[in-house]
Amino acid sequence: MIPRDHPRYGSLVTREHLADCARSGIVSWEGLIAHGRGEAFDYLLGEKTSESAYHAAKTAAALLRTARLPVISVNGNTAALAAPQIAHLQKTSGALVEVNLFHRTPDRVRQIEDLLQSAGAEVFSGEAERLLPLAHDRGFCRRDGMYAADVVLVPLEDGDRCGVLVEMGKKVIAIDLNPLSRTANMATLTVVDEVTRALPVIADACSLLTDQECQHLIAALDNKVFLREALNKMKARLCDALD
Numbered sequence: 001m002i003p004r005d006h007p008r009y010g011s012l013v014t015r016e017h018l019a020d021c022a023r024s025g026i027v028s029w030e031g032l033i034a035h036g037r038g039e040a041f042d043y044l045l046g047e048k049t050s051e052s053a054y055h056a057a058k059t060a061a062a063l064l065r066t067a068r069l070p071v072i073s074v075n076g077n078t079a080a081l082a083a084p085q086i087a088h089l090q091k092t093s094g095a096l097v098e099v100n101l102f103h104r105t106p107d108r109v110r111q112i113e114d115l116l117q118s119a120g121a122e123v124f125s126g127e128a129e130r131l132l133p134l135a136h137d138r139g140f141c142r143r144d145g146m147y148a149a150d151v152v153l154v155p156l157e158d159g160d161r162c163g164v165l166v167e168m169g170k171k172v173i174a175i176d177l178n179p180l181s182r183t184a185n186m187a188t189l190t191v192v193d194e195v196t197r198a199l200p201v202i203a204d205a206c207s208l209l210t211d212q213e214c215q216h217l218i219a220a221l222d223n224k225v226f227l228r229e230a231l232n233k234m235k236a237r238l239c240d241a242l243d
Helices: 011-023 029-044 051-065 076-093 106-118 160-166 180-184 195-208 211-219 221-241
Strands: 071-073 098-099 151-155 171-175 187-193
Touching: 011 029, 011 076, 011 098, 029 076, 029 098, 029 221, 051 076, 051 171, 051 211, 051 221, 071 076, 076 098, 076 106, 076 151, 098 106, 098 180, 106 211, 151 160, 151 195, 160 171, 160 180, 171 180, 171 195, 180 187, 187 221
Parallel strands: 071 098, 071 151, 151 171, 171 187
Antiparallel strands: none
């Protein structure tokens, strides 16, 4: 039992939840390692949404709002951490929600889809095909979903699929705490923030932004600036810690 007065209470509760999800099969065991790596980068951000990340999240909302066919791609970690936030974002953005997994089995897909649906999301399910030029199972997607999408939100993503989606001409929005990752650097737009903080900001912005504001945010989009600002934030916190 985790005492509520523990200084890392929220973090420890999340870890226990992810471990439970790993035991049930929703999260892969490798996904626990990925979460720990992300949490380390969140320490460097002060575990808060920076001004730059907030602006990037609003830009993400603009891309979703103006898309012809936006898709939110969900893996096991995202579903375990943020199923209600995914459902809320779907409602405000009108995006499809599609499960895509590296460690893919029919049972894992079903469990994750059930989890998302129980949180209120409408999941675009059905027969997936190997439509993306990838040797692993992230190449499986729905022809009328991710394959046809023009904008794809990929929280907690791996870089090779992100790169393939960009090469296919899609705009890719990443949510990634590591501004040095392949995903962060290959994406059209990277929100350097923790997924449960970033998703509500994107969802709220989808409801509030005007068409003119969307166009302005998209015209000013420069992902290198967002990544540089995130690195500068981390650098400043490290320097402060040494003073």
